[in-house]
Amino acid sequence: MGLSKRCFAEFFGTFWLVFGGCGAALFSAAFPHLGIGFAGVALAFGLSVLTMVYAVGSISGGHFNPAISLGMAAGGRFAWKDVIPYWLAQVIGGIAAAGVLYLIASGKPGFDASASGFASNGYGAHSPGGYALGAVMITEFVLTAFFVFVVMGSTSKRAPAGFAGIAIGLTLTLIHLISIPVDNTSVNPARSTGPALFQGGWAVHQLWVFWLVPLIGGAVGGWIFRMLFDRE
Secondary structure, eight states, rough: OOOHHHHHHHHHHHHHHHHHHHHHHTTTOOOOOOOOOOHHHHHHHHHHHHHHHHHHHHHOOOOOHHHHHHHHHHHSSSSSGHHHHHHHHHHHHHHHHHHHHHHHHTTTTTTHHHHHHHHOOOOOOTTTTTOHHHHHHHHHHHHOOOOOHHHHTTTTTSSSOOOOOHHHHHHHHHHHHHHHHHHHSSSSSHHHHHHHHHHHHHHTTTTHHHHHHHHHHHHHHHHHIIIIIIII
């Protein structure tokens, strides 16, 4: 499959992930009397990636996340020359999804993306649970490393065929169940970038954490899996 088609698949997959997950956080998490809460938002993120893995995973590999692309390259499963094009497609998809969410949210009187946080990731005063920068960095590193580890394991030739999307979607759900209170859960720089740009204030200033740490975690996770299980 040509690179352009693979990048389009990554764009659509990342768009759906951000639109589904962040949309659930924005519109449904605390909806009066019928809010889905943290568990519902976690499931929305998991379902969004699960559905797109099956929809376009056969085209692009179903990364939808710069940390996954870097981790797969570090793990020897993805060409280094394609990392940057994938990143661009993923980030554009995340921004486009956040833009559509902004248009929808703006239809409610009194909506203010800056004041609401717009489902952005944050630490310190902007962490849902007030967690400090160090705690957020540890959380993002560990969870992204394990996320990539699961992706590589479930897509291995030794794994049962056809079940990778389920394992990946459930892992992302679990990740959110653990870490939404810590920093609204990133493990994905593209997911963090779109909402941060529309929040337009503190989220942009804190965005570096949600690029740097997931990328390092993803690379480490991919490298560990390669060293332990793929070298043979």
